[in-house]
Amino acid sequence: MKVGQRITAEVTAVDLDQGRAWLSMAATENPELWAFLKSLQHGAILSGTVTAIERFGVFVALDDGPDHPVFPGVGFITFPELSWRRFEAPSDVVQVGQRVTCAFLQFDTSNGEARLSLRATQPDPFQSFADSIAIGQTLQGKVTKLVPFGVFVQVADGIEGLVHLRELTWTPVAAPEDVVQVGDEVTVIVTELDHERRRLTLSRRQASPGLQ
Known part of the structure; x- marks a missing residue:
């Protein structure tokens, strides 16, 4: 592409404060893909097959969606959206070739992707657990991970x-x-x-006043 070259593109976003508009040539070059992504509503349930697991996320070929011109799938799941539970590797949650059902989060206009969430289709174990306990309650647990600022305990x-x-x-x-x-x-x-942030903070020393 050269300065002065004429292009055909679609406006994907406008920033009135900065006086900027974002354009996408992919929108005009792949009208079928763009039309499909623009038709999706937040929270829509989509099914597909995991096609690739990369270091930055998981690609999903959607049953009702067109092929992507660059990536191995129109659907994309970031690691935090794979599971409510902590995991060491994405392969602990999904495998290439696995069928998945996900919720649609947003249309990524930069890459022409449908951002998906696998965990949104599953019950959040933290919320039900949080509803069953109270501040000051004593729990038994097992240390699962050591970090410089403390330890994680599975309760x-x-x-x-x-x-x-x-x-x-x-x-x-x-x-x-x-x-x-x-x-x-x-x-x-x-x-x-913290229900909203899904955070549980614990104290070992307060559970044992005589602990040295």
Whole structure:
């Protein structure tokens, strides 16, 4: 493409404050794809087949959608939208060739993709768990991960909470491994519960006043 060259493109977004308009040549070069994506409504349930798992997300070939001119599928799932549960690798959740049913989130006009969510079609285990506990409640759990600022403790199936480093013991420590290891069973108290952000904060030291 050269300066002064004439093009045919579709306006995909307008920023009135900045006085800018975003154009897409892909819209005019792939009218069938663009028409399909523009017809989708937020929350629509779409089915397809996982075609590729990349380091940045998962591609899905949609049953009712056209082929993508560049990518192995019109549908795309970012890693956070794969599952409500924490996982180490996307292959722990989906496999190439697997059939999936997802909710449509938005039309990515930059790449001509349908952004999808697999987890949106599944019940959120955190919300039902959060409704069953209260601040100050004592729980039993297992340490699942050590991080510089604390440890994650699994207190129910698929439910993990964070124990900050300062809440591990009454005596200050420099690193979590000085106190616990992955797999240790611990007693904790619920100190914070954030439904909206799906965050559970725990304290090990408050569960055991005499803990050094």
